[in-house]
Amino acid sequence: MKVTKSQGLLTAGATLALATLTLTGCAAGDASGGTEESASTSTLTVWVDSERVDALEGAAASYEEKTGVDVKLVGKDVSTIKDDFIQQAPTGKGPDVVMGAHDWLGELSTNGVVAPLELGDTAGDYLDVAINAATYDGTVYMLPYAVENIAVIRNTALVPEAATSFDDMIAKGTAAGLEQPFVVEQGAEGNPYHLYPFQTAFGAPVFGSDENGYNADDLQIGNAGGEAFATWLGTQGKNGTGAFNTDIDGDIAKDSFLTGKSAFWLTGPWNVGAAVDAGLDIAIDPVPSPTGEVASPFAGVKGFFVSAESENKVAANDFLVNYLGTEDVQLALFEAGNILPALSAAAETASSDPIIAGFATVGADAVPMPAIPAMGAVWQYWGIAEAEIINGADPVATWQKLTSDVAAAIAG
Amino acid sequence: MSIQTDEPVRLAGEPAPPPPTPKQRRAARIADEASGGLLAVVLKLVLLGVVDAIAVYGVLVLATHEQWLVTGVVVAVTALVNWIYFSRKRLPAKYLTPGVIFLVVFQVFVLVYTFYIGLTNYGTGHNGSKEQAVSSLMASSLERVEDSPTYPVTVVDRAGELGLLVTNPETGDAYVGTSEQPLEQVDADFDGDRAVAVEGWTSLQFADVLNRTEEITALAVPYSENPNDGAIQTPDGQSGYRYVSTLEYDEAAGTMTDTSTGVVYSDTGVGAFTAEDGSQLLPGWQIVVGFDNFVRAVTDERLAGPLVYVTLWTFAFAILSVATTFFLGLFLAIVFNDLRMRGRKIYRVLMILPYAIPSFLSALVWAGMFNRSFGFFNQVLFGGAEIPWLTDPVLAKVAILIVNLWLGFPYMFLVCTGALQSIPDELQEAARVDGARPWAIFRHIKLPLLLVSVAPLLISSFAFNFNNFNIIYMLTNGGPRDSDAPIPVGHTDILISMVYKVAFTGQTRDYGLASAYSIIIFVVVAIIAILAFRRTKSLEELN
Numbered sequence: 034m035k036v037t038k039s040q041g042l043l044t045a046g047a048t049l050a051l052a053t054l055t056l057t058g059c060a061a062g063d064a065s066g067g068t069e070e071s072a073s074t075s076t077l078t079v080w081v082d083s084e085r086v087d088a089l090e091g092a093a094a095s096y097e098e099k100t101g102v103d104v105k106l107v108g109k110d111v112s113t114i115k116d117d118f119i120q121q122a123p124t125g126k127g128p129d130v131v132m133g134a135h136d137w138l139g140e141l142s143t144n145g146v147v148a149p150l151e152l153g154d155t156a157g158d159y160l161d162v163a164i165n166a167a168t169y170d171g172t173v174y175m176l177p178y179a180v181e182n183i184a185v186i187r188n189t190a191l192v193p194e195a196a197t198s199f200d201d202m203i204a205k206g207t208a209a210g211l212e213q214p215f216v217v218e219q220g221a222e223g224n225p226y227h228l229y230p231f232q233t234a235f236g237a238p239v240f241g242s243d244e245n246g247y248n249a250d251d252l253q254i255g256n257a258g259g260e261a262f263a264t265w266l267g268t269q270g271k272n273g274t275g276a277f278n279t280d281i282d283g284d285i286a287k288d289s290f291l292t293g294k295s296a297f298w299l300t301g302p303w304n305v306g307a308a309v310d311a312g313l314d315i316a317i318d319p320v321p322s323p324t325g326e327v328a329s330p331f332a333g334v335k336g337f338f339v340s341a342e343s344e345n346k347v348a349a350n351d352f353l354v355n356y357l358g359t360e361d362v363q364l365a366l367f368e369a370g371n372i373l374p375a376l377s378a379a380a381e382t383a384s385s386d387p388i389i390a391g392f393a394t395v396g397a398d399a400v401p402m403p404a405i406p407a408m409g410a411v412w413q414y415w416g417i418a419e420a421e422i423i424n425g426a427d428p429v430a431t432w433q434k435l436t437s438d439v440a441a442a443i444a445g
Numbered sequence: 446m447s448i449q450t451d452e453p454v455r456l457a458g459e460p461a462p463p464p465p466t467p468k469q470r471r472a473a474r475i476a477d478e479a480s481g482g483l484l485a486v487v488l489k490l491v492l493l494g495v496v497d498a499i500a501v502y503g504v505l506v507l508a509t510h511e512q513w514l515v516t517g518v519v520v521a522v523t524a525l526v527n528w529i530y531f532s533r534k535r536l537p538a539k540y541l542t543p544g545v546i547f548l549v550v551f552q553v554f555v556l557v558y559t560f561y562i563g564l565t566n567y568g569t570g571h572n573g574s575k576e577q578a579v580s581s582l583m584a585s586s587l588e589r590v591e592d593s594p595t596y597p598v599t600v601v602d603r604a605g606e607l608g609l610l611v612t613n614p615e616t617g618d619a620y621v622g623t624s625e626q627p628l629e630q631v632d633a634d635f636d637g638d639r640a641v642a643v644e645g646w647t648s649l650q651f652a653d654v655l656n657r658t659e660e661i662t663a664l665a666v667p668y669s670e671n672p673n674d675g676a677i678q679t680p681d682g683q684s685g686y687r688y689v690s691t692l693e694y695d696e697a698a699g700t701m702t703d704t705s706t707g708v709v710y711s712d713t714g715v716g717a718f719t720a721e722d723g724s725q726l727l728p729g730w731q732i733v734v735g736f737d738n739f740v741r742a743v744t745d746e747r748l749a750g751p752l753v754y755v756t757l758w759t760f761a762f763a764i765l766s767v768a769t770t771f772f773l774g775l776f777l778a779i780v781f782n783d784l785r786m787r788g789r790k791i792y793r794v795l796m797i798l799p800y801a802i803p804s805f806l807s808a809l810v811w812a813g814m815f816n817r818s819f820g821f822f823n824q825v826l827f828g829g830a831e832i833p834w835l836t837d838p839v840l841a842k843v844a845i846l847i848v849n850l851w852l853g854f855p856y857m858f859l860v861c862t863g864a865l866q867s868i869p870d871e872l873q874e875a876a877r878v879d880g881a882r883p884w885a886i887f888r889h890i891k892l893p894l895l896l897v898s899v900a901p902l903l904i905s906s907f908a909f910n911f912n913n914f915n916i917i918y919m920l921t922n923g924g925p926r927d928s929d930a931p932i933p934v935g936h937t938d939i940l941i942s943m944v945y946k947v948a949f950t951g952q953t954r955d956y957g958l959a960s961a962y963s964i965i966i967f968v969v970v971a972i973i974a975i976l977a978f979r980r981t982k983s984l985e986e987l988n
Contacts, residue, residue, distance in 0.1 A: 075655045100651055100655075102655060144570060145577060145581030149585055150680070153686065172587075221836050221924050222924060222926065280818035341584065342577065346658055347658045347680070351683070406569075406953065409950060409953060413933045417926045417928060418928075434928070
């Protein structure tokens with residue numbers, strides 16, 4: 034391009050003007066940033082499941098008023114919050130407090146990104162299952178706020194009475210004229226989380242436990258009870274009664290219950306809303322046991338962790354233990370998510386709702402989902418083995434292979 | 446097709462227009478400068494101004510975070526860009542610069558960084574620095590002394606040294622101590638059951654406590670002269686608890702000692718404190734491990750069996766995907782290019798639809814339609830037959846190819862339509878005049894000319910499908926599982942999805958290993974692409 038003299042001058046002038054503009058703009062922005070920082074003493078950054086930001090806003094505002102600590106709530110996508118936290122905590126750019134689930138603890142603690150949390154005398158105020166879940170390797174790391182477990186949702190219009198056992202459930206549903214009286218979500222790779230209550234009814238937990246929690250060296254899944262469970266599962270699968278079907282995934286199970294093709298649905302509180310919205314009359318029953326022993330589902334406990342790299346640990350501890358651990362805040366969180374609060378007093382208040390009370394009754398028998406890293410090895414093989422048994426593979430041989438695969442994977 | 450130019454058509458014999466007068470010439474020059482010239486200069490200045498403004502902002506942000514290396518790079522690149530575009534020469538550089546910058550940022554940097562991660566042990570348990578690992582280990586090794594009460598505490602200060610004013614809830618006595626000085630009984634002022642002030646010390650208000658969080662978190666006041674009695678620490682500045690530590694860190698020797706078992710863990714250069722029997726204390730820290738990950742990637746015994754058939758299927762999947770989509774796209778392009786076809790525009794729009802739907806969504810919808818008991822195919826098309834579309838090793842592969850065909854043909858259709866339209870009709874006519882049949886015209890004239898422009902796209906399509914993680918993950922997640930394999934690999938897993946399963950199992954994230962695999966796969970794809978591009982060069986000689 035040809036540039037004349039006048040254009041050269043113009044260029045220089047325009048450049049100068051632009052440069053001045055940009056520089057002043059930046060300088061102004063910088064100055065305002067600086068003053069902001071010195072004004073407030075400390076800021077707690079809290080990463081929260083984006084659906085629960087509103088529920089915490091009241092608590093954050095009143096904590097701010099009381100102590101002068103600015104609580105900044107950052108809504109995050111549940112599916113990425115854990116990996117983001119693990120990656121960002123070591124850089125010092127992560128949050129002070131993060132909301133999460135207890136089964137993250139193994140990973141968080143192995144990566145050294147969570148700080149121990151001292152609940153002190155308040156530990157006794159929480160449900161036992163919540164405190165057990167918040168403890169990893171003998172140390173408490175999490176302030177629990179909610180306990181979640183699955184139970185059987187029953188369509189009371191189809192079957193008015195609760196089932197007393199698994200066979201009774203199928204019989205009652207069949208008597209009501211249903212082809213598939215009971216649904217539970219499975220899928221091509223199985224879903225051991227939803228089958229676990231039946232497994233425990235046969236006396237086969239995944240791991241044995243001691244005073245420090247689950248013990249990875251004590252693999253219980255392959256005991257005699259486990260094989261009995263596998264045999265029973267085989268009789269309820271494709272070549273048996275068909276109660277379990279790996280073609281039924283979450284959406285198909287939901288559809289089957291909502292359209293009245295099934296009267297019993299083994300699922301969690303997250304699906305209650307859909308059933309109520311569909312105008313169904315529902316009741317929450319314990320999981321009907323196939324053996325007469327109690328069928329204990331896994332409990333998932335949600336809570337808050339303090340980052341090991343937080344520079345505001347004192348405020349973070351104070352905010353969690355002395356503030357989020359109060360009944361008012363726990364009830365506010367309960368209203369946002371409709372799952373049982375972890376604080377006993379709040380749980381009692383919330384249980385005035387029969388649906389919550391139903392899940393709470395089942396939850397009393399629930400066991401925390403193991404958070405130890407060895408559990409990862411179990412998940413890898415567990416569902417596939419169960420799916421194979423449901424689809425007609427030799428139950429005992431498949432179960433034995435599962436046990437040996439898991440043991441080998443844990444040994445590394 | 447007619448050729449249009451701005452030149453008015455002039456018949457032969459018509460006189461040429463008179464040459465422009467000087468006045469007219471001057472006017473033309475002014476108009477020229479006012480429109481094209483000046484506008485271009487202003488536009489250039491505005492664009493460069495925007496670039497510089499962003500760069501200045503970036504430098505300021507980076508400088509506040511003390512990222513000096515990156516700051517230097519940004520300054521250098523900005524200076525280079527300004528120099529290139531303000532200079533009157535450097536015409537080639539003006540064209541190349543933006544592309545090169547984007548290439549470096551989005552390709553070269555990513556590749557180099559992935560390679561670097563591949564050289565480290567970054568992953569679960571090796572997440573941060575050694576200091577962070579030490580402080581985290583020390584923090585989690587604290588055990589509360591059994592049956593010890595909660596002590597009400599007040600943080601106090603004497604000449605900059607922090608101490609704790611502790612009330613024993615059982616006796617009501619007050620004690621004060623620092624990290625050096627064990628607790629000593631003192632006379633203190635009480636507020637209820639809590640000692641709040643003591644002579645010689647200043648009590649800290651909550652705001653002061655927050656400002657000195659770091660010191661207070663590190664403050665551990667020995668309970669007595671006997672170290673086995675533990676020390677009082679306060680996590681929230683109000684309540685104190687008595688802890689004993691089960692780990693002892695010897696900074697000089699760089700070792701951790703388990704005080705209950707006496708086992709010594711030392712830094713043996715593997716990125717974690719390791720005992721003599723090989724057991725490790727986690728968290729460890731991130732170190733550079735050289736080519737360990739690459740060696741592990743190719744010598745892992747668990748992979749030996751699956752690797753063969755996964756690699757074969759990956760090649761089959763990529764090649765078949767490209768071939769099927771290309772031929773269907775080409776067929777449709779030829780059909781809809783025929784002038785005798787009615788409603789071509791509507792059909793063409795419809796053809797593009799699969800391309801417009803996000804592939805995640807399509808894959809999930811297809812997975813639902815392939816469901817054995819409830820899916821559309823078995824229920825509607827096959828009258829309730831229980832065909833295991835996604836759970837049979839062979840059918841699952843077919844299903845994946847069908848879905849990928851559906852997802853991929855619109856792209857090939859678009860590309861081929863464009864390429865076909867650019868082939869001059871004269872060639873076709875000439876061939877017809879010479880007596881060639883339609884198939885021969887297609888085979889010997891259209892296809893070779895088409896391939897000149899389409900072949901590079903086929904190669905990039907192959908590279909894309911070679912790493913087409915989304916469709917595998919969404920449709921079958923690699924299933925059906927090969928239950929004989931020692932790793933959770935399935936019959937439809939391609940290399941990249943197998944790598945994902947190997948490096949990210951359960952709660953273990955092995956970013957180092959995953960990066961090493963990514964680099965290996967990149968090298969494989971790059972070699973194939975280079976060889977293929979060499980071959981297509983021969984096609985260019987057709988023109």
